[in-house]
Amino acid sequence: MEILLYVSAAIAALSLLLIAIFVITTLKSAKATMNEVSETLTSMQGKLNGITDQANELLANTNRITEDVERKMQSLNSVAKTAEKLDDSTAYMNKSFQSLSEQISNPDPKYKDLMQKANTITGIAASIFFRAKREKAKQANYSSQERYHNPASQNMDLLPYPQKRLPEPGQKN
Template sequence: MEWLLYVSAAIVAVAFALLVVFIITTLKALKQTMESVSKTVEDLQGQVDGITKESNSLLHKTNALADDLQRKSDSLNSVFSAAQDLGLTFQTLNHSVKRVSDSVSQQADERSEQVAKAVQWGNAALTLWTKYKVRKDTKTAQTGYRQAK
């Protein structure tokens, strides 16, 4: 029976040795996995740092661009204000011209009969003047012809 005790102790020792071998193998694989994870995390940290720097740079450029855009927008406000004032001035001028035009048109309509009469009188006066001048020239020509004889 004593040998049974030795055999059992040997089996326990072999089982313990196998258990230790499997644990060592598992721990080595776990160590490699952890080293790979550590390397991946370090690479990822480097990439995150690079992305952070680029993001900060992009944010600063965006802020500078927004400030520049705001300044230019503020300077354009005066241009738009002046354009609005100019538009109002043109609108006022157009209203004034329209009123004057309406007034002139109304007065022309009211005086169109008087103008027509004045034109008729002018034509009559011009006709009389022409006839007078023709008679005078005819008399002068006849008198000059008689004196030449």
């Protein structure tokens, strides 16, 4: 029985030796894995720092662009307000021109006679002017061929047609 005791002690010692060998192998493997994990974490930290720097630059660019867009939007708002004011001004000018047009087409009766006289005087002055031009052209002895080749001299014979006559005072339009 004593042999059994020695054999069992030897088996126990051998088992402890095998357990120690397996533990040492496992620890060496774990150490290698921990070194790889450490290297991976260091590499990832470097990459994350690079990404963080790029993200910060992108954020700064985005902020600059946003400020620029806001300034441009404010400029567009002022342009839109100016356009609204221009529309109001245009409407006011149209009303003024309409009012002026109506005053000219329907003058006060006391001015109609004066306007008609001014129209007559203007017509007489134009007639005298064109007649003097025609006489001057005749004195220069233009030949018929020169008159044919110079269209400006042909128009001197024609007086312009008078504009629409105003009704006499007391007449209705």
